[in-house]
Amino acid sequence: MKTALAEEFGIEYPIFAFTPSKYVAAAVTRAGGMGVLGAVRYNDPAELDEVLTWMDENTDGKPYGVDVVMPNKVPTEGSSMDLGAMIPEEHKVFVNRVLDDLGVPPLGDDAGKNAGVLGWLHSVAQSHVDVALKHRPVLIANALGSPPVEVIEQSHAAGLKVAALAGSTKHALAHVENGVDIVIAQGGEAGGHTGEVATMVLVPEIIRALDGRAPVLAAGGLGDGTQVAAVVGMGAQGAWMGSRWLTAAEYAEDGGSRAMQKALLAATSRDTVRSRIYSGKPARLLKSKWTDAWAADDAPDALPMPLQNLLVAEAHQRISEAQDPEVVAMPAGQIIGSLDGIVPVADTMAQIVAEYEAAVERLRASLG
Amino acid sequence: MKTALAEEFGIEYPIFAFTPSKYVAAAVTRAGGMGVLGAVRYNDPAELDEVLTWMDENTDGKPYGVDVVMPNKVPTEGSSMDLGAMIPEEHKVFVNRVLDDLGVPPLGDDAGKNAGVLGWLHSVAQSHVDVALKHRPVLIANALGSPPVEVIEQSHAAGLKVAALAGSTKHALAHVENGVDIVIAQGGEAGGHTGEVATMVLVPEIIRALDGRAPVLAAGGLGDGTQVAAVVGMGAQGAWMGSRWLTAAEYAEDGGSRAMQKALLAATSRDTVRSRIYSGKPARLLKSKWTDAWAADDAPDALPMPLQNLLVAEAHQRISEAQDPEVVAMPAGQIIGSLDGIVPVADTMAQIVAEYEAAVERLRASLG
Numbered sequence: 001m002k003t004a005l006a007e008e009f010g011i012e013y014p015i016f017a018f019t020p021s022k023y024v025a026a027a028v029t030r031a032g033g034m035g036v037l038g039a040v041r042y043n044d045p046a047e048l049d050e051v052l053t054w055m056d057e058n059t060d061g062k063p064y065g066v067d068v069v070m071p072n073k074v075p076t077e078g079s080s081m082d083l084g085a086m087i088p089e090e091h092k093v094f095v096n097r098v099l100d101d102l103g104v105p106p107l108g109d110d111a112g113k114n115a116g117v118l119g120w121l122h123s124v125a126q127s128h129v130d131v132a133l134k135h136r137p138v139l140i141a142n143a144l145g146s147p148p149v150e151v152i153e154q155s156h157a158a159g160l161k162v163a164a165l166a167g168s169t170k171h172a173l174a175h176v177e178n179g180v181d182i183v184i185a186q187g188g189e190a191g192g193h194t195g196e197v198a199t200m201v202l203v204p205e206i207i208r209a210l211d212g213r214a215p216v217l218a219a220g221g222l223g224d225g226t227q228v229a230a231v232v233g234m235g236a237q238g239a240w241m242g243s244r245w246l247t248a249a250e251y252a253e254d255g256g257s258r259a260m261q262k263a264l265l266a267a268t269s270r271d272t273v274r275s276r277i278y279s280g281k282p283a284r285l286l287k288s289k290w291t292d293a294w295a296a297d298d299a300p301d302a303l304p305m306p307l308q309n310l311l312v313a314e315a316h317q318r319i320s321e322a323q324d325p326e327v328v329a330m331p332a333g334q335i336i337g338s339l340d341g342i343v344p345v346a347d348t349m350a351q352i353v354a355e356y357e358a359a360v361e362r363l364r365a366s367l368g
Numbered sequence: 369m370k371t372a373l374a375e376e377f378g379i380e381y382p383i384f385a386f387t388p389s390k391y392v393a394a395a396v397t398r399a400g401g402m403g404v405l406g407a408v409r410y411n412d413p414a415e416l417d418e419v420l421t422w423m424d425e426n427t428d429g430k431p432y433g434v435d436v437v438m439p440n441k442v443p444t445e446g447s448s449m450d451l452g453a454m455i456p457e458e459h460k461v462f463v464n465r466v467l468d469d470l471g472v473p474p475l476g477d478d479a480g481k482n483a484g485v486l487g488w489l490h491s492v493a494q495s496h497v498d499v500a501l502k503h504r505p506v507l508i509a510n511a512l513g514s515p516p517v518e519v520i521e522q523s524h525a526a527g528l529k530v531a532a533l534a535g536s537t538k539h540a541l542a543h544v545e546n547g548v549d550i551v552i553a554q555g556g557e558a559g560g561h562t563g564e565v566a567t568m569v570l571v572p573e574i575i576r577a578l579d580g581r582a583p584v585l586a587a588g589g590l591g592d593g594t595q596v597a598a599v600v601g602m603g604a605q606g607a608w609m610g611s612r613w614l615t616a617a618e619y620a621e622d623g624g625s626r627a628m629q630k631a632l633l634a635a636t637s638r639d640t641v642r643s644r645i646y647s648g649k650p651a652r653l654l655k656s657k658w659t660d661a662w663a664a665d666d667a668p669d670a671l672p673m674p675l676q677n678l679l680v681a682e683a684h685q686r687i688s689e690a691q692d693p694e695v696v697a698m699p700a701g702q703i704i705g706s707l708d709g710i711v712p713v714a715d716t717m718a719q720i721v722a723e724y725e726a727a728v729e730r731l732r733a734s735l736g
Contacts, residue, residue: 002736189566197637197638199566200557200589205637208706226572227602229601230568232731233594233728234595234598235730269537270563334565337573360728363600363731367370
């Protein structure tokens with residue numbers, strides 16, 4: 001289970017695990033893949049600095065990555081207070097009404113209020129990059145297109161590879177033009193921000209379009225080793241998996257909520273929905289009473305990024321604290337239908353490797 | 369490129385080609401795959417009888433299949449005239465207004481008016497089965513769930529295998545319960561009637577759920593040999609491809625319209641839309657000015673099956689005769705973005721086989 005890119009990074013398996021949990025990221029790296037820690041939730045750079053220090057110390061000297069959410073074009077900037085003034089009253093009333101209807105209690109008086117995910121403001125994402133470069137990740141990945149050229153140059157100067165997600169050949173070609181090293185071809189079945197073209201179609205299409213100009217990782221709908229074999233057979237240099245790790249035992253130990261994991265284990269592959277309600281851009285989410293409320297006839301349209309997330313930030317915090325598996329606000333891909341237990345990362349990695357080998361053996365046999 | 373199911377059918381390659389063209393179906397069978405002829409457009413059983421006689425005579429004694437569109441539950445029945453009375457005036461006005469706006473001329477006085485696709489009426493589909501059993505297909509496939517149990521028994525008695533499309537594990541399990549022999553796991557990126565779960569996710573999920581109780585073919589987004597290797601590696605017994613053959617040279621010779629083929633060659637993988645406007649049930653279509661009109665704010669909701677197709681039958685005929693590549697009414701999957709020329713079936717088959725072998729070789733190499 002080797003690819004040229006895995007060898008270049010010095011990792012045993014071409015499994016790239018995107019996760020918001022340092023425990024999961026470090027466990028994947030230690031198990032021979034590459035953990036990629038999502039930085040977007042760290043509004044305070046000092047907090048990310050601390051977490052990456054922990055990563056440096058808990059990955060046995062093996063490589064890891066950091067994922068930022070950095071728009072290529074600088075979007076609406078401003079403090080959360082300035083931006084808050086741009087949110088229509090109608091939207092605030094709707095959010096509060098829905099939470100009351102769903103029985104989600106208000107925050108206690110002593111709860112620190114979540115300012116919203118500011119990580120996708122350019123200034124905050126830039127601070128994530130600055131912090132990351134003080135540590136030893138080998139990869140910076142960006143979920144919202146090519147990073148700005150200064151960031152690519154800054155990362156290259158520090159010896160890091162830069163990867164960017166692409167939901168179309170047009171975006172993939174633009175990434176390579178912009179100096180991105182690795183294209184992550186992400187199909188519409190993926191969790192989080194995603195396009196509409198499915199992984200099965202998108203991966204070979206992007207590989208053909210790039211014609212060797214950059215290595216391609218495949219993302220979207222990948223959870224087992226037969227799916228990893230599928231994309232490596234197409235010519236991908238590895239698999240980028242996110243939702244697969246949401247039910248990792250290590251995540252449960254790292255603040256991953258039990259209500260969320262319970263909801264994921266109960267979900268089928270049909271229980272996701274692609275919607276703009278999380279961030280303002282289309283993202284695939286776990287279907288729940290919260291997403292249903294936004295799909296109802298009386299719901300307002302989602303606001304543009306970054307306003308929508310500011311609108312729902314406190315709601316997400318209330319939902320998270322209420323711990324109701326039927327009311328969850330969570331990016332998740334269609335592969336959640338295949339998650340069947342709270343499993344340690346090392347066991348999942350071993351299973352993926354075994355499934356991969358079985359798939360290759362089936363294919364060998366088919367050629368006689 | 370062998371699987372157990374391909375050996376059982378005595379075909380060289382596990383490539384199942386669904387097509388409305390007898391020329392294409394026969395060419396696939398002659399090239400070592402299995403052509404599966406769509407019967408839905410033959411409202412007159414005598415016409416299907418004639419076409420299957422042609423198939424019998426032009427397939428070198430090799431196996432072929434027939435695809436019917438048969439609801440498991442008997443839906444609204446009646447002549448097209450009875451059903452026509454159930455269509456609201458508002459819908460008729462909308463269709464005529466859109467066609468006028470798009471510059472699609474009315475039919476000439478001498479044109480026979482298309483009565484609409486009646487093939488998905490139970491009575492008509494049953495006549496398709498009766499006709500098929502007088503010929504020598506080896507497979508009856510159904511696009512709308514399990515066929516009625518009488519049809520399965522009738523087919524088995526005649527020595528045919530019965531296959532049914534499934535867009536979820538629930539449907540796949542029901543098919544096997546109902547006596548279906550082969551489950552076609554079809555991802556949401558497929559053309560025509562389709563669910564929402566992507567092929568990459570759905571295929572291993574259904575294979576796991578069936579646990580060997582029935583062989584699984586994979587469908588949706590499949591066009592090249594690396595994708596066939598992907599699904600065979602997952603444990604599928606072959607690939608079911610539809611859109612791949614829409615630009616076959618043989619289809620062009622068999623009344624496949626040049627405007628439609630031109631539109632398909634120009635389309636990217638993003639140029640499809642899943643909508644109920646073709647038949648009343650969700651189906652993925654080529655995006656065109658026609659589908660755009662139905663997505664506009666002033667468009668009525670689609671009618672239930674079979675009324676919607678009766679509503680648009682004459683419109684489809686007008687669109688077809690107008691030969692405008694920007695106004696097309698055509699089921700098509702996301703793989704159309706990869707179609708790059710009008711190519712004879714035998715050349716496409718050879719290319720798929722070569723790509724498959726290259727994929728297996730890449731995977732072999734990855735294991736060192």
